[in-house]
Amino acid sequence: MRILQIINRFDSGGAEKLLLETIPLYNSKCIHVDLLLLNGKDLPFLKVLKNLDCCTIYSLGSFSVYNPIHIFKIIPFLKRYDIVHAHLFPSQYWVVFAKLFSFSKIKIVVTEHSSSNPRINNFFISKIDRFMYRFYQKVICITEDVHQIIKKHTKLSNTKFEVIENGINxxxxxxxxxxxxxxxxxxxxxxxxxxxxxxxxxxxxxxxxxxxxxxxxxxxxxxxxxxxxxxxxxxxxxxxxxxxxxxxxxxxxxxxxxxxxxxxxxxxxxxxxxxxxxxxxxxxxxxxxxxxxxxxxxxxxxxxxxxxxxxxxxxxxxxxxxxxxxxxxxxxxxxxxxxxxxxxFDIELMVEKHITLYKSMYDNASFN
Structure with a gap:
């Protein structure tokens, strides 16, 4: 099973910190996980991950993360992996568009890291947002509060969601x-x-x-x-x-x-x-x-x-x-x-829950 994590860039935020902590753990448990950055600026967290030498790190260049050219740059990667896991806006949009434009059957999952999604309060963007979430096999919410907010926003079935709380080392x-x-x-x-x-x-x-x-x-x-x-x-x-x-x-x-x-x-x-x-x-x-x-x-x-x-x-x-x-x-x-x-909140417990989810998605993909 090959999994590609996609995120805007490797800043010092919570989502990036989790990837820094968990990618080595996934690979130590024989789950092949790599990282794709829309912007590969050499920030401190990225330097640490490179030094760990635990995964392949791809960069789509130094363009603005909001440049839609990233859609077409992501498409070739969809053929190399079984599951794509997206984090943060706009990465989560570009992954959906890449899947649609390429007619790929890859399974995609997104983690919702925030309870304060500003797109919810914009009438037109909120409609686009609901459309985009439909194409994810699973939406991982990091707390029950986030789950309730995103469920209400997207109006999706409860079966679409998984609540997996973050962990620390x-x-x-x-x-x-x-x-x-x-x-x-x-x-x-x-x-x-x-x-x-x-x-x-x-x-x-x-x-x-x-x-x-x-x-x-x-x-x-x-x-x-x-x-x-x-x-x-x-x-x-x-x-x-x-x-x-x-x-x-x-x-x-x-x-x-x-x-x-x-x-x-x-x-x-x-x-x-x-x-x-x-x-x-x-x-x-x-x-x-x-x-x-x-x-x-x-x-x-x-x-x-x-x-x-x-x-x-x-x-x-x-x-x-x-x-x-x-x-x-x-x-x-x-x-x-x-x-x-x-x-x-031991990070080992969080990683095991993610692996269980990945395996269930992979098995369903193989069966289909």
Whole structure:
């Protein structure tokens, strides 16, 4: 069985992180999986995957991922594989068009990674969206919330969907060693309380609230942002406007997330909504308290284990950060609950569920 994963490019988002973690596992279990990128820009995650030398990586060039020429470039690959697994828009559109234009009988599957699909609210695009989903043999949803949203949007039969929750590499996080805090920045000292926020800078995230919360915290509280993206510059400008340059550091994309988590005292994720909080699970597994905004995709995942703050409320966030630092018993209780919850999301379990799905699709294709 040969499977081709297709994604726009290898950014530092959750979907890309999952492929980075799972492709080596599939191949170690004798499931042949390769990767096709619409744009093969040599980003940090891609460099790591290349170094692992566990699969063939194809690039369609350096065109915009929205260029429809990708449809025709994908077509030759449909003859080489048994199943194509698409991730993110517009890859999921180009895969369908490639199948239709080539009259290929290949089985195609898509993973829906987000609960905030902006196409749902556009009258004309939502109609196209529903048409496109019809051609996928399976739509994998990463949470039950995502399942309900996409099912309502597409009006497809429930048999079209599979809910497979994301997983993390628990061993990598458990075995990670912290950095000396001064290795992160010369601005930091051993007496500082280090906060970490790991996420792409995009309209779906809300790093501004975390930045503003720093005005309500003592001077020994420091913050590192890990990630890159379109809104990074405006958040750097907000940091300068609030005169917080000595307290906030932007590290950009990093591939050493487990070590950074082990170095920090508290992990935060401020978001406008999540499909599945992969960072949330990694943070909860790392042995430090986790605080997240009370939004869809995080509320159910974090509630009862980590701490939730009111979306956009920097005062509420600052108050809960200080409570974790000042109340030792409370902090230990949160850490223990987080670690227990994280154990439910072992990446090995997720991979086995995907393999079961692939085999069922492959067997049906062979039979037909």
């Amino acid at each position: 628990l061993k990598a996080i458990e075995n990670a060693k912290p950095y000396p805090i001064k290795e992160i920045s010369n601005l930091f000292t051993d007496q500082d309380i280090l906060l970490i926020h790991i996420a792409r800078f995009s309209k779906h995230k809300d790093p501004q609230t975390v930045i503003k919360s720093m005005k309500f915290l003592p001077d020994n509280f420091k913050l590192i942002f890990v990630g890159d993206g379109d809104t990074k510059k405006e958040n750097e400008n907000l940091t300068k406007k609030l005169e917080l340059e000595n307290s906030i550091i932007f590290l950009g994309d990093r591939t050493d997330i487990p070590r950074l988590l082990k170095t920090a005292n508290i992990s935060i994720l401020s978001s406008n909504g999540e499909g599945f909080g992969l960072t949330a699970i990694e943070s909860m597994a790392s042995g430090i308290p986790f605080i997240a905004s009370d939004v869809i995709g995080l509320s159910a995942l974090v509630g009862g284990t980590g701490i939730l703050f009111e979306k956009g409320n920097e005062i509420d966030l600052a108050f809960k950060i200080e409570k974790l630092v000042n109340d030792n018993n409370f902090r230990i209780e949160v850490v223990n609950a987080c670690k227990l919850k994280a154990k439910q």
